[in-house]
Structures are given as C-alpha cells and as structure tokens.
Amino acid sequence: MTELIKHEPTTIYIKPSRGLAALNLRDLWIYRELIFFMVWRDVKVKYKQTLLGMAWAVVQPVMTMLVFTFVFDRVAKLPTDGIQYEVFSFTALLPWGLFVTALNQGSRSLVAHNNMVTKIYFPRLILPMSSVFAGLVDFAIAFVILIGLMFYYKVTPAWQYLWTLPLFLLLAVVTALGVALWLSAINVKYRDVNHALPFLTQFWLFATPVAYSFSTLSEKLQIVLSLNPMTGVVNGFRWALLGTGNGPDITLWISVVISILIFISGLFYFRSMEKTFADTI
Amino acid sequence: MTTAISVRNLGKRYQIGAAETRFRYNMLRDVLVDTLYAPVRLAKALVGKSDRRTNQNFVWALKDISFDVEEGKVLGIVGRNGAGKSTLLKILSRVTEPTEGTVSVRGRVGSLLEVGTGFHPELTGRENIYMNGAILGMKRTEIDKKFDEMVDFSEVGQFIDTPVKRYSSGMYLRLAFAVAAHLEPEILVVDEVLAVGDAEFQRKCLGKMNDVAQQGRTVLFVSHNMSAILRLTQEAIVLKRGELIKRAPTPEAVDFYLSSGQAESGERVWEAEEVPAASAPFRPIRLRLKDKSGKVIDTVRSTEPVSIEFEYQLDAPVTGLRVGMYLNTMRGEYVFTTFDTDDAQQYEQFGARQSGRYVSCCQIPADFFNEGRYSLGVNASSFGVRRYFMDENALSFNVDISGAPGTQWPEIRQGPIRPRLDWKIEKIV
Numbered sequence: 026m027t028e029l030i031k032h033e034p035t036t037i038y039i040k041p042s043r044g045l046a047a048l049n050l051r052d053l054w055i056y057r058e059l060i061f062f063m064v065w066r067d068v069k070v071k072y073k074q075t076l077l078g079m080a081w082a083v084v085q086p087v088m089t090m091l092v093f094t095f096v097f098d099r100v101a102k103l104p105t106d107g108i109q110y111e112v113f114s115f116t117a118l119l120p121w122g123l124f125v126t127a128l129n130q131g132s133r134s135l136v137a138h139n140n141m142v143t144k145i146y147f148p149r150l151i152l153p154m155s156s157v158f159a160g161l162v163d164f165a166i167a168f169v170i171l172i173g174l175m176f177y178y179k180v181t182p183a184w185q186y187l188w189t190l191p192l193f194l195l196l197a198v199v200t201a202l203g204v205a206l207w208l209s210a211i212n213v214k215y216r217d218v219n220h221a222l223p224f225l226t227q228f229w230l231f232a233t234p235v236a237y238s239f240s241t242l243s244e245k246l247q248i249v250l251s252l253n254p255m256t257g258v259v260n261g262f263r264w265a266l267l268g269t270g271n272g273p274d275i276t277l278w279i280s281v282v283i284s285i286l287i288f289i290s291g292l293f294y295f296r297s298m299e300k301t302f303a304d305t306i
Numbered sequence: 307m308t309t310a311i312s313v314r315n316l317g318k319r320y321q322i323g324a325a326e327t328r329f330r331y332n333m334l335r336d337v338l339v340d341t342l343y344a345p346v347r348l349a350k351a352l353v354g355k356s357d358r359r360t361n362q363n364f365v366w367a368l369k370d371i372s373f374d375v376e377e378g379k380v381l382g383i384v385g386r387n388g389a390g391k392s393t394l395l396k397i398l399s400r401v402t403e404p405t406e407g408t409v410s411v412r413g414r415v416g417s418l419l420e421v422g423t424g425f426h427p428e429l430t431g432r433e434n435i436y437m438n439g440a441i442l443g444m445k446r447t448e449i450d451k452k453f454d455e456m457v458d459f460s461e462v463g464q465f466i467d468t469p470v471k472r473y474s475s476g477m478y479l480r481l482a483f484a485v486a487a488h489l490e491p492e493i494l495v496v497d498e499v500l501a502v503g504d505a506e507f508q509r510k511c512l513g514k515m516n517d518v519a520q521q522g523r524t525v526l527f528v529s530h531n532m533s534a535i536l537r538l539t540q541e542a543i544v545l546k547r548g549e550l551i552k553r554a555p556t557p558e559a560v561d562f563y564l565s566s567g568q569a570e571s572g573e574r575v576w577e578a579e580e581v582p583a584a585s586a587p588f589r590p591i592r593l594r595l596k597d598k599s600g601k602v603i604d605t606v607r608s609t610e611p612v613s614i615e616f617e618y619q620l621d622a623p624v625t626g627l628r629v630g631m632y633l634n635t636m637r638g639e640y641v642f643t644t645f646d647t648d649d650a651q652q653y654e655q656f657g658a659r660q661s662g663r664y665v666s667c668c669q670i671p672a673d674f675f676n677e678g679r680y681s682l683g684v685n686a687s688s689f690g691v692r693r694y695f696m697d698e699n700a701l702s703f704n705v706d707i708s709g710a711p712g713t714q715w716p717e718i719r720q721g722p723i724r725p726r727l728d729w730k731i732e733k734i735v
Contacts, residue, residue, distance in 0.1 A: 034412050034413030034414065034492045035412075035413070036410055036411065036412045036413075037400070037410070037411045037412075037415075038408060038409070038410050038411075039397060039398070039400060039403070039404065039408065039409040039410070039411065040404065040407070040408040040409070041403055041404055041405060041406060041407075042403060055443075056443065058440050058445060058446055059440045059441060059443075061440075062436060062437050062440040062441075066426060066429065066433075066437055069428075069429065069433070070426055070428045070429065073428040074428070138424075140423055140424075141423050141424055141441060142401075143401065144401060144417075144423050145399065145401060145417075145423055145441065145442065146399055146400035146401055146415075147441060147443065217348075300402070300403035301402075301403075303396065303401045303402040304320060304402055
C-alpha cells in the first residue's frame with residue numbers, strides 16, 4: 026500500500042464538452058478491460074439460478090423456430106427457396122436473436138446500471154457496447170445448433186460464400202449497437218422506451234424476412250424492406266450459409282448504408298446526451 | 307509544491323421542475339388532457355424542443371467557483387444541504403459535466419462513494435473484486451498484484467469464492483471497501499454525507515482517509531460533521547448556495563460557517579399543496595430550530611440548548627389533540643418521542659383546542675446530543691381517534707460537539723446522546 030507511484034500522473038482537464046469533438050475514443054481504449062469484464066459478468070450472471078442454465082440460449086431460438094415452422098410452413102406453406110423450413114428460419118433467427126437481445130439489453134443498459142452512472146466516471150459507451158457483445162455468446166451457442174440442424178436435414182452449406190459470414194455478423198452488431206445507442210440514451214430521459222420495446226421488436230420482426238423469403242416479394246417491396254438494415258443481415262446470412270438469394274445487390278447496400286447512418290448518428294446522439302446522464306437518469 | 311486540483315470559474319446548472327409538473331395530476335380531467343397531449347409532447351421532444359413552461363426552471367448548483375489545491379493537502383468542504391458540495395465532488399470525479407468553467411486534475415480521482423458500485427450479488431467475492439476494480443479504472447494486472455492484500459483487508463478469507471449474496475452486510479461492505487481502498491488514487495474525495503454503513507465502518511473510512519493523506523496524496527473531504535473536519539483537515543472552503551464564500555484554515559472556516567449565513571435553513575415550511583387534504587382541519591405551517599438567542603439554525607451546538615418550534619393552523623376545533631415530535635438518528639434509531647400535551651396539566655388546558663393558529667414549542671436542554679446528523683419527524687393526532695398529520699422526516703439537522711464532554715479525546719463516542727453527567731471520583735483507600 027505504501028508503494029509509490031512510479032509514473033508521472035496524467036493531468037485530466039474537465040470542461041463542458043462541445044460539439045462533435047467529444048467522442049473521446051481514447052478513454053474508451055483506456056477502459057477496454059472494463060468492456061471485457063462487463064461482458065463476462067453479463068454472461069456469467071444471465072442464467073444464474075435458472076434450472077436450464079445455458080440451455081436457455083438454445084431453447085429460445087429452437088422454440089421460435091418450431092412455432093414458425095408450424096405456422097408458416099405446415100399451415101401457411103410459405104416458399105423457402107428450396108431449403109428445409111427449419112434450417113431456413115433458424116439461419117435467420119440466429120442474427121435476429123442477437124439483434125433482439127442487443128436491443129433489449131442495450132436499450133436498458135444505462136438505466137439498469139444507474140448506480141454506476143451516478144457514482145463514477147467511465148466512458149458510458151461501455152454499457153450499451155457490452156450488452157451487445159454479451160449477445161454474441163448466445164449467438165455462438167445457437168450457431169452450434171444450426172450446424173447440427175444442417176447435418177440433420179443434410180443441407181450443404183454454400184462453401185464458396187461462407188467467408189463473408191463474419192462481415193454480415195459485423196453488420197448485425199453495428200446495426201444493433203446503433204439502435205441500442207439511440208434507445209439507451211433516450212431511455213435515460215424518457216422511460217417510454219421500456220413500453221415501446223416489446224411492440225417495436227415485434228413490429229421489427231415482421232419487417233424483416235425471418236419467417237418468410239425475401240425473394241418472393243415484389244421488387245418495390247424489396248427496396249422498401251431493405252431500408253431495414255436487418256433485412257440485409259438476414260439475407261446475407263442465408264446467402265453466406267445456404268447460398269440462397271442474390272448475394273450482394275442494391276438491397277444489401279441500402280441496408281449497409283442505413284445501418285452505418287444509424288450507428289454514426291447514434292454515436293453522436295449518445296455523446297451529446299452523455300453529459301447529462303448522471304443528472305437526468 | 308505542485309497543484310493537484312485547479313478549479314476555474316466552475317458552474318453547474320440544473321434544470322428543475324420539468325418532470326414534477328408533468329406528473330402532478332389532481333383530477334381525471336388532467337390525466338385525460340395530458341394523455342391527449344402526448345403525441346404533441348413526443349414530437350416536441352424528438353425535435354429537441356421541450357415545453358416552454360419548463361424551460362425557465364434552471365438553478366445554478368455551482369456558480370463561478372475557483373480554487374486550487376496543492377498536492378498532499380487535505381481540504382475540507384463545508385456548507386449546508388444544497389450548497390453544492392456533492393455537485394462539486396461529482397464534477398471532480400467526472401460523473402457529471404460542468405456547465406461552464408474548467409478543472410484540471412493531476413492524477414486519478416478515487417472516491418469512497420464508489421464503494422461496492424457494480425457489485426453483483428450472484429458473483430463470488432473474487433469475481434466481484436475484479437469487476438469492481440475494473441469499474442474503478444484499475445488494470446487487471448494491478449488487481450492481480452493487490453488481490454491478496456484486498457482479501458486480507460476485507461477479512462472475508464475463506465468465503466472469497468462464495469457468491470456475495472450469501473455474505474452478511476458487514477462482509478459485503480468490507481469487501482467493497484477493500485477494493486475502493488486499494489485503488490490508490492492520487493486524489494481521494496470523501497463525501498461523508500453520503501457514506502453508508504455503521505459507525506465502525508465510517509470510522510474505517512476516516513482512518514483510510516488519514517492514511518491516504520499521510521502518504522502525501524490529496525484529499526477532499528465533505529462532511530456535516532464539524533469535529534471531523536477540524537480533526538482531519540488543515541484548510542477548508544465554505545460553500546453557500548453554489549458560491550464559494552470563504553477559504554481559510556479550518557478552525558477559522560468552521561467558525562465562520564457555524565456563525566454566519568445559516569438563516570432559512572433549519573426550517574421546514576409546508577406549502578399549501580404539500581399538505582394532504584386528509585389532514586384537515588390540521589394544517590402544518592412551519593417547523594423551526596432556534597438557538598437560545600432565537601436565531602434559526604441548522605447546526606445545533608451540543609453545548610447549547612435548542613428549541614423546536616412547530617407552527618400550525620387548526621381550521622376547526624379539535625378535541626384530544628396532541629402534537630408530537632420524533633427524533634431519529636440518520637441510521638433510523640429512535641432517540642425519543644414526545645408530545646406537547648404529555649404533561650397532565652397541559653393536557654387539561656390544551657386537550658381541546660379552538661380553531662386558530664398555534665405554536666407548539668419543545669425545549670431540548672444543552673448537553674443532550676452526540677455528534678452526527680438527526681432527523682426530526684412531526685405528528686398530530688387525537689389518541690385512539692384519528693391521526694391528522696404525519697411527516698416522518700420533516701427536518702434534519704447536524705450537531706456540532708465542540709466543547710462537549712470528552713472532546714479532548716479525538717474519538718467517536720457511541721450512542722445518540724452525549725449528556726454531561728455528574729461524575730465523582732473518590733479515593734477510597
């Protein structure tokens with residue numbers, strides 16, 4: 026305890042932050058270990074004191090897949106580009122599940138950790154970021170199930186496109202983070218977000234070709250739907266894994282651009298609200 | 307000497323009242339109107355324009371504060387509630403941003419406020435140490451190095467791999483404190499007003515603060531406890547309504563604080579809308595603490611008597627009325643309960659009261675309180691019939707024990723009262 030400080034302490038300047046220069050990515054880098062710890066804690070705590078434990082990460086998407094299969098395949102008999110419906114829907118449910126978890130946890134992250142926000146300094150960006158990253162663990166578990174499903178139904182993966190999968194995963198993460206940044210910052214001031222979330226996720230699910238096939242839509246509808254960045258993600262996943270759809274076309278690029286716009290604007294909105302988080306939360 | 311903290315023209319403005327006006331519904335009609343207005347409000351909020359009527363409600367919690375603290379100094383910060391002490395500490399620890407002005411801080415700022423922040427009940431002691439350390443800005447290697455020391459300090463030993471939800475509250479606090487105490491910041495801020503825990507724990511905090519100061523680190527210490535300020539700091543600043551009104555060696559600053567500018571605190575006034583309709587015909591007006599010269603005070607000197615005045619209005623005659631006061635310590639222990647008609651004769655005379663305005667005044671003798679903070683509750687009832695009004699925390703105040711029995715020893719005395727008792731010492735052999 027009596028160990029002396031070897032390095033010269035750095036001087037911190039505190040002043041009202043103005044404009045867009047305040048992103049402060051340097052602090053984010055200094056606190057990078059905290060992101061790791063937060064993710065680790067979320068994962069560790071998430072399924073504590075549950076009977077099924079980590080199995081929940083499997084049960085949730087599988088149950089959704091079964092319901093979808095019953096409603097949209099056995100009853101409604103939707104076309105699936107020639108893929109077994111179970112595999113077809115599960116491929117889309119993977120990134121969708123990641124997105125929903127990120128959206129729900131991320132949007133509530135600031136309010137849920139309000140004792141941290143009102144007591145200590147750390148880059149607030151860490152909270153929504155770590156919520157989103159924590160969803161990746163569930164994603165990885167569900168991915169193993171998908172591999173099993175593909176074996177079971179003897180669906181051959183699209184080997185030649187598989188390398189693009191990480192890029193689509195990145196697109197999913199960027200989209201989720203962008204939306205989480207917006208909603209978490211709004212949630213600090215207006216708790217309306219909590220009430221809007223269940224409705225929003227439901228609406229968003231049907232505006233994304235998870236349960237149905239994108240290629241059966243009219244061209245006009247395809248363009249409209251691609252304004253939803255998750256459309257690009259889901260189509261990308263199906264293309265990279267199953268080889269269905271057209272691959273990167275105009276609809277994908279629309280999704281990518283929208284996703285980046287949401288992310289960048291979310292970043293700046295978050296930063297501009299950040300200075301009053303501790304006062305308004 | 308290098309400067310550790312340099313504060314220049316610091317100001318912090320808060321918006322007040324925006325939320326409160328919205329949620330004060332009186333009638334169903336208001337609720338309906340408010341609901342219909344919701345889409346308009348949403349639109350306004352999204353384009354960044356809030357309601358005009360709320361826009362003007364600003365309050366400056368801090369205004370034009372400038373001071374420097376040299377490295378290794380312990381600076382006390384005093385002021386009554388709402389003077390801006392906590393806001394100042396929050397800005398220094400970067401929890402909130404100032405509205406204007408600048409601060410430069412040399413080194414890491416740690417605070418004993420942060421005790422246990424981010425602790426998760428499901429995680430084990432070990433995991434929480436790492437988690438909490440990271441939140442406080444420690445590197446993993448740094449935590450590894452100090453881990454054993456922290457465990458020793460916390461005395462949780464064998465339970466280190468047990469989830470902290472199984473810990474006793476004492477163990478929990480000790481573990482949390484161990485992490486905060488090993489952060490070794492260059493600058494430590496201590497807000498005793500907000501400190502949690504029992505007396506033992508608070509003593510540990512103050513002890514740690516002393517160690518830190520002796521290692522040549524800079525400490526900022528906020529307290530309502532003047533004897534602690536006097537004991538632990540050499541220099542102090544006095545804040546009043548967000549302004550720095552005095553900086554001086556501690557004894558001088560404390561004296562200035564206790565003897566000046568304390569009006570209109572130590573008083574609680576009930577506005578008409580704060581009084582529930584159900585309390586009619588009883589209507590509280592104000593509650594005040596006065597010293598022996600009749601001045602309203604918020605810091606009671608233990609060595610002087612104090613009177614508590616409760617003024618109220620009876621809008622109709624009341625029979626069997628008793629107006630009472632409850633005194634609590636901040637930890638929620640009752641010190642006493644008393645009623646204005648406890649005395650049988652008094653009850654005969656004032657048991658039935660005509661409508662009109664009354665003052666019930668209670669005298670507390672000198673040499674009664676121990677140091678610390680107390681909370682005063684008021685109550686008006688007719689025994690066995692009805693309770694008209696109750697406010698369990700109507701007013702809180704601090705007690706300064708300078709000159710009280712035993713203050714020649716700089717230690718904390720247990721118990722809420724500190725009477726001057728008659729001791730006789732005889733040599734019998």
